[in-house]
Every structure is written in C-alpha cells, then in structure tokens.
Amino acid sequence: MSPERRTTLTRLVGDYLDHLVVERGLSTHTVAAYRRDLERYRDFVGRRGVEDPRAIDTALVNAYAVSLREGVPADGAPDVDEPSDANEPSDADAVAAAPRWRHPPLAEASTARALVAVRNLHRFAAEEGVVEENVAAAVRPPRAARRLPKALGxxxxxxxxxxxxxxxxxxxxxxxxxxxxxxxxxxxxxxxxxxxxxxxxxxxxxxxxxxxxxxxxxxxxxxxxxxxxxxxxxxxxxxxxxxxxxxxxxxxxxxxxxxxxxxxxxxxxxxxxxxxxxxxxxxxxxxxxxxxxxxxxxxxxxxxxxxxxxxxxxxxxxxxxxxxxxxxxxxxxxxxxxxxxxxx
Known part of the structure; x- marks a missing residue:
C-alpha cells in the first residue's frame, strides 16, 4: 500500500475501516462504533485545517482527547459548563439535550473508547508507511475531575x-x-x-x-x-x-x-x-x-x-x-x- 494513496485523513479512515472488516473480521456493530468515533476525530482535525495525516502531531491528538471530555460547542452556541456531579448524563442524553453541542461531552468510558480508536488508526497508518511514527501512541484519556458525591441532608x-x-x-x-x-x-x-x-x-x-x-x-x-x-x-x-x-x-x-x-x-x-x-x-x-x-x-x-x-x-x-x-x-x-x- 503506497504512501501516495494517503492524501487525506478521510481516505485513511476509510482504508482503516476496510481493514477492520476484511482483515480483522470485526462485527458490523464494532466497526460502526469505530466509524462514529473516527468521524468525530476527522471533523475535529478538519476544522483546524488539517487534511494530511502526516501533518497531525501529538499536540493535536492531545487537544482532541481534551475535547472528548469537554465537548465541542456548536457554532454560535453559548458557553456551557460540563456536567458536574455523579449523575452525569449519558452520551445519548447529551446529544438530545440541544443543538448547543457540535459534539457533546463524553463520559469517561466513552472518552477512553474514542481515544483507543484514534490510537489504533495512527498505529495502522504507521504500519502501512503512511506516516513515520504513531503520534498518538503516548496520548491517554484526560483524567476526569474528581466529583464529590452528592448527599441529601x-x-x-x-x-x-x-x-x-x-x-x-x-x-x-x-x-x-x-x-x-x-x-x-x-x-x-x-x-x-x-x-x-x-x-x-x-x-x-x-x-x-x-x-x-x-x-x-x-x-x-x-x-x-x-x-x-x-x-x-x-x-x-x-x-x-x-x-x-x-x-x-x-x-x-x-x-x-x-x-x-x-x-x-x-x-x-x-x-x-x-x-x-x-x-x-x-x-x-x-x-x-x-x-x-x-x-x-x-x-x-x-x-x-x-x-x-x-x-x-x-x-x-x-x-x-x-x-x-x-x-x-x-x-x-x-x-x-x-x-x-x-x-x-
């Protein structure tokens, strides 16, 4: 697979998803989850004017990791606070909340899953010779702020x-x-x-x-x-x-x-x-x-x-x-x- 074919992140994502189906034999459900996570990543990177996978660095992947927990507000939406207690809404609840989010904040487990998809994508790119190294290898999900449990009087x-x-x-x-x-x-x-x-x-x-x-x-x-x-x-x-x-x-x-x-x-x-x-x-x-x-x-x-x-x-x-x-x-x-x- 020649590096010349890897001209855009969109193409890289498509080839990686094909790899998951054809070579890894992952289920349709699992591949669909990877697709959702990587589309969010592609949107984040693209909005920063980056199309070439070779132009992505560790700092950009780290910024994406932070955005998973904080969310990406919709264009023109007012600033909102991240959910602050143990009754944090699920990802589906956040999606339904309002169009204030381009991408809603994810819960801790969903953040980890989404970041694993990105690390695997970059590892695939390095193994295929599209990039020289996996710039996402050392990126870890940001630690969520410790939330004190809410007790009733x-x-x-x-x-x-x-x-x-x-x-x-x-x-x-x-x-x-x-x-x-x-x-x-x-x-x-x-x-x-x-x-x-x-x-x-x-x-x-x-x-x-x-x-x-x-x-x-x-x-x-x-x-x-x-x-x-x-x-x-x-x-x-x-x-x-x-x-x-x-x-x-x-x-x-x-x-x-x-x-x-x-x-x-x-x-x-x-x-x-x-x-x-x-x-x-x-x-x-x-x-x-x-x-x-x-x-x-x-x-x-x-x-x-x-x-x-x-x-x-x-x-x-x-x-x-x-x-x-x-x-x-x-x-x-x-x-x-x-x-x-x-x-x-």
Missing amino acids: VDQVQRLLDAPGQDDPLALRDRALLELLYGTGGRISEIVALDVDELSGLLTHPDAVDGLRVLGKGSKERIVPLGRYAKRAVTDYLVRARPGLAARGSGSPALLLNARGGRLSRQSAWSVLQARADQAGLGVAISPHTLRHSFATHLLDGGADVRVVQELLGHASVTTTQIYTLVTVDHLREVYLTAHPRAR
Missing part, C-alpha cells in the same frame, strides 16, 4: 421517605424500597435482586432478623444491618401489599414486585425514586446512588469509622470510601463558618 431524606404514604400497595412497596436503599446503603441492583424468602422471617421472628445478605459486585456477599424503620416498612409491605401484587403475576420470588406481579426492575425503581422525589419537593436531581451517598455521609457525620463504612458499602478498597470523608470535611467547615463567632 437528613431532613431531605426524611421528606423523601415520608412521600409515599401508606394508602395503597404501590405506596407501601415504594416506602419499603426507599427505606431499604437508605437504611442499608445498598446499590439499586442489590436491592431489586432480593427475594422474598430472604426477608420473610420478619413476619414470624422480626427480632431475629438483624441483617440483610446482599450480593454485590464480583458476586461478593456481605451482611448489612437492617434498622427498625426498614424492618417496619418491609413488614408492612409484606403483610398489606405484596400478596395482592403477587396475585397479579406468575409467582415471582422477588421481594419487590411491580404492578403486574413481576420483579421490579432497576429502571422502574429509578422511576419510583424520581417520582417520589418530585412528590417530596426536593428540588434537586437524585438517583438511587444518591441514597447510597447519603447513607455513607450520614454515618461518617455521626462518627462511624471509615473502614466500617467500607464494609457496609462493599467497597473492595478503603480508598473508594475515603471520598466520603471529603464530603464530611466540607460539611464541618460549613458548620464552623456558620456557627463559630471567630470564624469570619
């Missing part, structure tokens, strides 16, 4: 937990869901995966059920304490709501059931949380993980040891848990500045 959590009421089966189910999420710090996937047999003992020996066995990431089991508020909410649900919901289905073993008697899905649980947050008038964006963040932050605020919180959350490393200590330090600083007469 205790009063906000109380309003959320009180929102469902106890007037119908779905309200009782929602209350049980929310109490389990906040009372155990469990991930939403862990809570909706619970089966009724794991908590049916509450009906006969409530004092004997002190903990909840959950299956976390990597199929690692852990036991988390079950407080009296969560016990009461689950018991009310088991007695007054679940039998009626179960009668609508085909005998699902799930603890938390949907309106048709099947297992409540993660997506449906997320919708429940959003609806109840709106009902409570919280006025902030929350996700199931918000209650997990709140669980950890409130424990640390109350004096819990970080390694105890690590075990309760099921974190493999205490480093992951220590991010919550930063939240509590910020909280302590705010209290100090507000309350101490010599703080200001």
